[in-house]
Amino acid sequence: MSDAASATTEPLTKADFQSDQDSRWCPGCGDYAILSTVQKVMPDLGVPREEIVFISGIGCSSRFPYYMNTYGFHTIHGRAPTFATGLKLARPELTVFLVTGDGDSLSIGGNHLLHILRRNVDVKILLFNNRIYGLTKGQYSPTSEQGKVTKSSPAGSTDYPINPVLFALGAEATFVARTVDRNVPHMEMVLKRAAKHRGSALVEIYQNCNVFNDGAFKYLTERATKIDTELVVKNGEPLVFGPIDDRKGFVIRGTKTEIVKLGSVPDEDLWVYDETDPVGAGILARFDHPNFPVPIGVFLDIDRPNFSESMVVQEEQSIAKKGPGDIKELFLRGQTWDV
Template sequence: MTAPTAPNDGLISPDLPVLTRKDFVTDQEVRWCPGCGDYSILAQMQKMLPELGIPREQIVFISGIGCSSRFPYYVNTYGFHSIHGRAPTIATGLKTARPELTVFVITGDGDGLSIGGNHLLHAMRRNVDLNIILFNNRIYGLTKGQYSPTSEFGKITKSSPYGTTERPLNPIRIALAAGATFVARSVDRDTRHLEEMLYRAAKHRGVSFVEVYQNCNIFNDGAFAAFAEKEVRADRMIYLEHGKPLRFGKENQHGIRLNGFTPEIVENATTDEGLLVHDAHTENITLANILVGMDYPDFPVPIGVFRDVDAPTFDQLVQQQVEEAMAKGKGSLEAVLRAGETWVVE
């Protein structure tokens, strides 16, 4: 089951000039290793942005540190290449001060889940209206191949010559636990699906978190090949679609059911009866967490939207407070400075 390309939903204003992918391409030399999965993510982002119908000057990309964080140089919008792990915080400040902007946060598994873990967590729990795209290649690529927070247990790298002794973080599980209102996963090699996930994230009102399985062909080549290659993905990935039973296989012949809280594969399911029906709009994250726990090779890897719910946004609530305070009339800065306990130093 392949997801459709991101649609033009008719929200593009007729008063705006028609933009194309070329309008979002800069004159900067793209400096990633040949064959890197980042190229695919950049291409799908540039294809998707015109569909939003937003002027380029109202779009901002903010990144941290890492290979993925070169992204703002390559998209012809405003951008900010910030410091290690702090992109969500800087983006929160910008969105709060300029709520009319569409703000993307570009980060990686090292940048966002190690030094930036705390900042990422709080941006999601606050439901700031940000679009967080996390490139997950399960390795530190820019610093030449050390293990990252998402590297598999026992993985041998330059910084773990005898194998890692740490359990990996699951980015989707973290996003769900933090209360992110839109949580999705895609893969760099399924370009149609990736474009739609980026589009749906951008259209969501509130924090959106998209994990992208991204191949680092220099330091962790083939990390996702066992299930993401075109020849095998129909049997080894399962596309989540709200309101539809979970099916996979070249002919959608297999399904997933629950035995209590334990998922089971139903081979050659002739009917949908008893199959698990995906619900992305429920406030209860139990189902989404069950899906996150389906790991290859025991199960097909779920990609798509795990959660998509509505909730007031942080920036919206702050703006309401500002408007309510302003409605009370002009205040006095002098009075504020001299209020409470004050003293004079002679």
């Protein structure tokens, strides 16, 4: 139903996706790296700029659409998935990205995140997780660790944190991934994978808030510790991590996972990752610092009919069966009489 003239023909560049608005994030915020990476990836998607929409909720991350030279909609707190769902319902052909934070998507908007994922609405969800409320100046968030001392939890937060990847898997998402603001090449790879997925894609991006929660993911971003704490997930390959001279893998016994030194068990016993297996994804999603290395990469990528496709199928079936709607004929349906 596009009223547009023919799409732009010249190849686009990163600069084409930069809007004329000044970014208003704090200097040093992890959001800058994410914005830059997203702008860089956009031309590779092969989608005309006018066919792309960025939708966000409320929070630091949700200012994102203002800085993208695409269509954009900065909506209300927690509800971005609902706007994205309606937009896809009206315009299935658009490429829709949703930018949200841990508070926006998992606290006030938890319900909507659940439903956009289970419906498999073809929207790419970038969840910036900084484990803190930034825009309201530093209260604990639903992903903050227990015991977190903040302005609103001077004695430490008593709330148990939610793991976004586990949440998405529980909501029967069809694509779930994690990446880190400081790992730009990895982020690029994950964003491209997500964009290619036909259905809802959840990408958790660990993002540093240098003002209110600086260093939350330091173990994963500092050279000194990263080698022991980062588990780069690759489909069809054994899950391995650690320095060259001390590589480790995993063996699954029953429902338990054990870290093993490479060579200490037969290679065929090592856990080879299968990103189409939701059960394996569920096990991997529970790996967390400090007991396990933290997995980054694609946890799950499976196919399921998506929301707008299914809706269009029903609509076409209805038209094939009943013909295109005729208001006059509708009025005369049932019992009428003449005066």
